[in-house]
Structure formats: C-alpha cells, structure tokens
Amino acid sequence: MKTPNIIAALVLSSGLLWACSEDDDSPVIIASDAPVITAPTSGNSYTLTEENAAEQADRFVWNKANFNVPTQVNYSLQADLTGNDFQSPEILGETTATQLEVSVEHLNNTALALGLSPEETATLQLRVTASVNDDFENLTSEAIDINVTPYSTEAPGPSYLWVPGGFQAAGGYGGDWSPAEAPQLISSASSATEFEGYVYFAGDAEYKFTAAPEWGNGEYGDGGSGTLLLNDGPNLSAPAGYYRIQVNTETLTYTLLDTDWAVIGDAIPGNTWENDVDMTYDEDSKTWKITTDLQAGELKFRANDSWDLDYGDDNADGSLEQGGTNIAIASGGNYTITLDLSTPGAYTYTVTAN
Numbered sequence: 001m002k003t004p005n006i007i008a009a010l011v012l013s014s015g016l017l018w019a020c021s022e023d024d025d026s027p028v029i030i031a032s033d034a035p036v037i038t039a040p041t042s043g044n045s046y047t048l049t050e051e052n053a054a055e056q057a058d059r060f061v062w063n064k065a066n067f068n069v070p071t072q073v074n075y076s077l078q079a080d081l082t083g084n085d086f087q088s089p090e091i092l093g094e095t096t097a098t099q100l101e102v103s104v105e106h107l108n109n110t111a112l113a114l115g116l117s118p119e120e121t122a123t124l125q126l127r128v129t130a131s132v133n134d135d136f137e138n139l140t141s142e143a144i145d146i147n148v149t150p151y152s153t154e155a156p157g158p159s160y161l162w163v164p165g166g167f168q169a170a171g172g173y174g175g176d177w178s179p180a181e182a183p184q185l186i187s188s189a190s191s192a193t194e195f196e197g198y199v200y201f202a203g204d205a206e207y208k209f210t211a212a213p214e215w216g217n218g219e220y221g222d223g224g225s226g227t228l229l230l231n232d233g234p235n236l237s238a239p240a241g242y243y244r245i246q247v248n249t250e251t252l253t254y255t256l257l258d259t260d261w262a263v264i265g266d267a268i269p270g271n272t273w274e275n276d277v278d279m280t281y282d283e284d285s286k287t288w289k290i291t292t293d294l295q296a297g298e299l300k301f302r303a304n305d306s307w308d309l310d311y312g313d314d315n316a317d318g319s320l321e322q323g324g325t326n327i328a329i330a331s332g333g334n335y336t337i338t339l340d341l342s343t344p345g346a347y348t349y350t351v352t353a354n
Helices: 003-014 104-113
Strands: 018-020 027-029 037-039 044-047 056-062 074-081 090-095 099-103 122-131 144-149 160-162 184-187 194-201 205-207 219-224 227-230 236-238 241-248 253-258 261-264 280-282 287-294 297-303 310-312 327-329 333-340 348-353
Touching: 037 122, 044 056, 056 104, 056 122, 074 099, 090 099, 090 104, 099 104, 104 122, 184 241, 219 236, 227 253, 261 287, 327 348
Parallel strands: 044 144
Antiparallel strands: 018 027, 037 056, 056 099, 074 090, 074 122, 122 144, 160 184, 184 194, 194 241, 205 236, 219 227, 241 253, 261 297, 280 287, 287 333, 297 310, 297 327, 333 348
C-alpha cells in the first residue's frame, strides 16, 4: 500500500501553512505573499490644482495578497513622508478590491495633512497593507515614491488699494501724497479686482489709487469718464465730501458716491420709517454721530435719504451689512449712536445709552 506515503506528504505540505504555538497546540496561520503595487510606478509626479479637485489623480493598483486560506482581504493604501517609516501615515483609502481611485482633492488634502507646503514639490511614500483579522499577521507591500505639488486650500486674503492725495493732511490721513498713511479700499469677498471703501475729502481734492503703500508699484490715474489708466494719466479729482469709492482694476473703472448719513426707523419717536434723522461727521474719530432720544423699536442707517444704500445688522453683533436686518432697540432712553465706515470691509456701529 502507498497510504503511508500519502499521509507523509500531507503532513509535510501542511507544515508549510501551519505552525504550533509554544504555549498550546493551536495552529497559527502563516501568511505568505504580500501585495505588490503595480501602478503607478515609483517616481510618478502629480501637480495638483483646485480647478481639477473633483477629477481622478490616479488609480492605484496592486497584486492580491495571499494568506493561504480562502478569506476576504482588507487593503489600506497609506501615505507618509519619506524617511518617516510610516510611523504616522495618512490613509488614502480602504477597500477589499486590489485597486483604488484617488481624487485630486483627496491626494491634495493628504499631502497637506502630512505637512507639504502648497505650490512646492515634495516626495511621499505610498504602501499597501493587507489584513484579515487579529489572528493573521498583516502583509505590507514595498513602498513606492511619488512627487506631489499640492495647492493651498486656504481662502486667499483680501487685497487693497491705497488712496493718496492732497487731501490727506486736512482729513486726518497723515501727510499729503503719502501712500503709507492714505485711506484704503478693500477687495470684495467675491472678486479680487473689485474694491470699496469710504474716504473723506475736507475740501476739493486731487488723488490717485496705488496698488501698494508706496509709489512705483502700480498707480492709477484719470482716464476720463470714470475710467482709469494704469501707470499713466493725470490726478483724479473730486469736490469736498464723504465718498463711497468703488474701483474695478480689471475693467479700469471707478465710481464715487458722495454720502450724508442718517438714522431712520420706528425706534425714533414720531418716526414711521419715512423721515431720516441726520448724523454729523466727526473728523477726529472719522465716524458719523448723533445723540437722540429713542424708544423701543428698530432702526437702520441710510445714505442720502434713500434706500439705494442702507446698512443693518444681520447678526446683532455690531457689524453692519448692506441692506441688513433692522437694528433692535430694547428700551427707551437717550442714546449716542455712532456709525463707523472708516475701516474698509469692516463697517460697525454702536448704540450707547447716556
């Protein structure tokens, strides 16, 4: 009979898959073939852009791990800094398949989380780990290198224009024709080329717009009929007034709106949202002020006796929004009301009981 030879062969082959624990007779499963990343190849480069955030950066593919038993294998695609030996990796994804699509946005966020600087190319290492459960030792692929240039996910900060001119000394803005001391306009949240701010001209004024708080870095002169000339043109001019100035550096246009400010609302005794109560401009504090009796009710600030331009407070936090919510006055009394439009993009007010 050949039975003993068959039994011996089975015992020998099973020894390749099982080992005995030193503490008991329970078999310990020994894994054999680790996954191998087949795509992309080591050294691939990725220049990531916000415009392509939703697109696929790449499809990562690897060979199936072999644990010598029929069981589901879980894979984890990991990334870490070169030389960090995956001590604190970021997970690009987990799957039971042998491939994983990674979006531009996800790869970018992973790179930033690992400390890469936006717009600078650096190397990351990627590997795949395969696992079944706690009874199995994980299998790990050899790492590959990829070069990644991430983009910044931080919202860009605002930009400014300065308004130097011959009006500065008289209006409390430092020395005449001094860009560093001049009032500013700020870019809008929706456009880096649209600017707004309020500037007081104590008398007839000449001025320019500058792209920096110094001369020689882009100046805008008068192109005629509300247009601007970059690094050219005569000085702009305007009569005395408190102006809302809006500039578009893309279309090279600008507008000036001379404003006088008032409060209006049913918090003002005898007022039914029809008659403004004028405020007075204070040159020292660069604010509009009024001291008046109020009653429980609501009020707003508006310019030039018109609803074309008014400010309210959407969040009841002292910050103003154009066309915002009415400002509530809880109880009657004598109040000093202050409107501050001197800081571009951060218009505020106070209502103080006397």
